[in-house]
Amino acid sequence: MKFESATIKDIAKALNLSTSTVSRALRGSFEISAETKKQVLEYAEKINYRPNPIALSLKERRTRSLGVVVSEIANNFFSQAINGIESIAYNRGYHVTISQSHESGEREKVNIQHMAARGVDGLLVSLSSESVDLSFLKELHDKGLPMVFFDRVTQEIITHTVVANNYLGSFQATEHLLQQGYRRIAHLTSSPHLSITRERLEGYKDALAKYHLPFEESLLRNCPHGGMIQDEVEDALNSLFKGKNSPDAIFTAGDRLTMTCFGLLKRLNPQRHIGFTGFTNTQVGDLFAPSLTVVRQPAFEIGQSATELLIQMIESKRPVTEFQNKVLDTELIIRESSMKMK
Amino acid sequence: MKFESATIKDIAKALNLSTSTVSRALRGSFEISAETKKQVLEYAEKINYRPNPIALSLKERRTRSLGVVVSEIANNFFSQAINGIESIAYNRGYHVTISQSHESGEREKVNIQHMAARGVDGLLVSLSSESVDLSFLKELHDKGLPMVFFDRVTQEIITHTVVANNYLGSFQATEHLLQQGYRRIAHLTSSPHLSITRERLEGYKDALAKYHLPFEESLLRNCPHGGMIQDEVEDALNSLFKGKNSPDAIFTAGDRLTMTCFGLLKRLNPQRHIGFTGFTNTQVGDLFAPSLTVVRQPAFEIGQSATELLIQMIESKRPVTEFQNKVLDTELIIRESSMKMK
DNA sequence: ATCGTTATCGGCATCGTTTGCGTAAAAAAA
DNA sequence: TTTTTTTACGCAAACGATGCCGATAACGAT
Structure with a gap:
């Protein structure tokens, strides 16, 4: 089954012209007579x-196409970021090819190499939680493939980056819980390799420090699949609530993680009240029971900004040497889930 | 900024061979000596x-790439369907290019024509709610571009289709509300042009008929943007609850519509209990207050099935003349929101 | 010595489009 | 009328890879 389309040759043959004349007529070159031009344009229009x-x-x-690599589309943050990417890309005449790593480093590598082999003019990358060996990306970067990292970035490759202010967002969320009176705040986060994990952990730690509380390893849990695998989160919660020194609040560091954890919390611990807040871009946080206190990232704007920087790199005549590291503020939306019960 | 990659010519020049020899060596042709083959393979590996x-x-x-056209990525149904599409496509060696229509017929047309002009080997389409003139799609189809419709299909183009059993899903949801004792069930749905709208309306009507209730126009509302525009839904709800004969339950026919309507219902009518259920693929229906009774579609499987059919068409030697119209069952998940208060 | 085989490789056209260069005919200048 | 300029177009190369055909050499058979 093949799909045949009209070519410039068909026009040339039909009109007894050369392909070069047709080509030039089509793009309105001044060295083609008005008459020929009209003929060509009309015929081209006719055969579509x-x-x-x-x-x-x-x-x-x-x-004229951009490659996007994210861990999951079915994630409020990423789907909103992709909307931002798309809104800029299509306005500038670029297509968008999306691929998901599903948090697998191997899958990420395969997808990126497939796209890079001349399939795309540039890459918008949010790393997977398994990504440790970035040499394949570095090679592509060294060869001159423009790339911009967003959300989950790396120091190993020097280029533009666009991220949320993960540190401050995390600090504010943790401080909010502390202000509410919680004192044993567990932190559920993703793979320690990720930039967002480190930054959010720092914000969490610094907020604790501000309130003269020590950071306790025993209140930290890593779920490398970021909430995609329910058991991972369930194990983390079970171990957290096993002893007698269990937490009185939980702060989660990722969209899917927040959702999964919130659901499990209701199932596993329906009787006890646990303060809760987390990073998520869900648009229906107020519909949950309890309504959800969230750290919202400017996902759409992050996508837009990253895409603008990428296209700018692609269309630059000379290699870009000055790089921007954009940081966009998060928003803490306070609802019931983080309120302290009397 | 350009990205240079090694070509077959570079190998040929370096090894003092012709490009054809290199090409054949690379694909292991038997008419190339083992020695040359080894030389070429090694050098190719070396320069990557x-x-x-x-x-x-x-x-x-x-x-080897497939085009996907949906209204919105940030929609539980579509993001899950895309996961299904991707799972099959990548296994068969195809890329996936995604574009969103945002329910705009114009945008849909531009995107599809852009992709079709040799950008993709086939198309997976879920129509936008504005799509009325499908002549551009028909043209592409007539020219031989393989396409499969899923979810929102059309009769105008004869090809494979994959949909949920919208009629039955709608019938069951409505019947469930009726069994609970609701008698004035409003139906909030999308554009009347869409196949899913018609099918779901039929299921709704037939369930009413089974309980000897008349279908009332005054209980039907169309939101052509499917819940993407809040005001549209708000207006619909306000007009429904204006008179004294207002509904005692609402049944919504789309993912975003369900979410938006559910949120508004809580805001606009916090005091009154309204029975509620709707089509949505949210994975957190049990976390809402009240927990949400939903009609869940097998989105992942729909995406998979459509992609298998499409690739089969693409790789078929001769034009396909027998078409399948797959219908996959929905699942009614009963929770609190549809329960009748005593 | 001549021919046919076989093994191994190169030349060239092709896919659809753009573009630098060349050139015929027509128009203008001499 | 002759020369120069302009107009309007064609030729061919190029992008990277493939594949049909043809070429060449070595070798054995006659």
Whole structure:
């Protein structure tokens, strides 16, 4: 089953012209007579001619498409970020190819290499939680493939980055819980490799320090799959609530993690009140019971900003040497789940 | 800023061979000596040679990528369906290019034509609510571009389709509300043009008929943007609850519509109890207050099934003339929101 | 010595489009 | 009329890879 489209040759043959004349007529070159031009334009319109973007890509060595790598689409943060990416990309004439790593480093590598082999003009990357060996990305970067990291970034590759103010968002959320009177705040987070994990942990620690509380390893849990695997979260919660020194509040550091943990908390511990807040971009936090106190990231804007920087790099004549590291503020939306029961 | 990659010519030049020899050596042709083959393979590995997919696409007239058109990614149903699409596509060696129509017919047309102009080997389409003139799609279909419709389908183009059993899902949900004792069940749905709208309306009507209740126009509301525009839903709800004959239950026919309506219902009518259920693929229906009775569609499986059919069409030698119309069952998950208060 | 085989490789066209260069005919200048 | 300029177009190369055909050499058979 093949799909045939009209080419410039078909027009040339039909009108007894050369392909070069047709090509020039189509793009309105001044060295083609008005008459010929009109003829060509009319015929092209008639047979609904569309230039073959693949041939153009081969010639111009560009595809006008951007590659996006995220861990999961079915994640409020990422789907909103992708909306931001798309809104800029399409306005600037770029396509968007999306691939998911599902938090697998191997999958991420395969997807990126597949896209990079001339499939895309640039890459928007949010690393997977398994990503440790980034040498394949570094190679692509060294070869000149433009890339911008967002959300989950790396220091190993020097380029533009766009992230939320994870430190401050985490600090504010933790401080809010402390202000409410909670004193044993557990922190449920993703893989320790990730930049967001480290930054959010720092904010959490510093907020504790401000209230002269020690950081306790025993209140920290890592779920490398970020809430995608329910058992991982369930194990973490069970171990947290096993002893007698169990936490009185939980602060989660990721969209899926927040949702999964919130659900499990209701199931596993329905009787006890646990203060709760977490990073999530859900738009229905006020519909939950209890309504959810959340740290919201400017996902759409992060996507937009990263895309603008990427396109700017792609279209720059000379190699870019000055890089921006954008940090956008989060928003703490306080609802019932973090309130202290009397 | 350009990204240069090694080509077959570089290998040929370096090894003093012709490009054809290198090409054949790379794909292990038997008419190349073992020695040359080894030389080529080794050098290719050394410079990390990757065939240029664009050049291959031009030659083989295929791109090994699939185009997906949905209204919104940030929609539980679609993001899960895309996961299904991706799971099959990547296993079969296809890329996935996603575009959103945002329920705009114009945007949909532009995106599809952009992708179709040789950008993709086939299309997976869920129509936008504004889609009325499908002539551009029909043209592409007539030219031989393989396409499969899922979720929101059309009769105008004869090809494979994969949908949920919208009629039955709607019937069961409505019947459930009726069994609970509700008698004035409003139906909030999307654009009347959509197949899903019609099918779900039929199920709703037939369930009413089974209980000898008349269908009342005054209990039907269309929100063409499917819950993406809050005001649309708010207006619909306000007009429903204006008179004295206001509904005692609401049944919504779409993911975003369900979420938006559920939120508004709590805000606008906090005092009165309204029975509620709707189509949605949210994974956290049990976390809401009240927990949400939902009609869940097998989104992942729908995506998988549609993709399998599409790839089968693409790889078929001769035009496909027998088409499947798959219908997958929905699941009614009963929770508190649809319970009748005593 | 001549021919046929076989093994191994190169030349060239091709996919669709753009573009630098060349050139015929027509128009303008001499 | 001759020369120069302009107009309007064609030729061919290029992008990267493939594949049909043809070329060359070595070798055995006749």
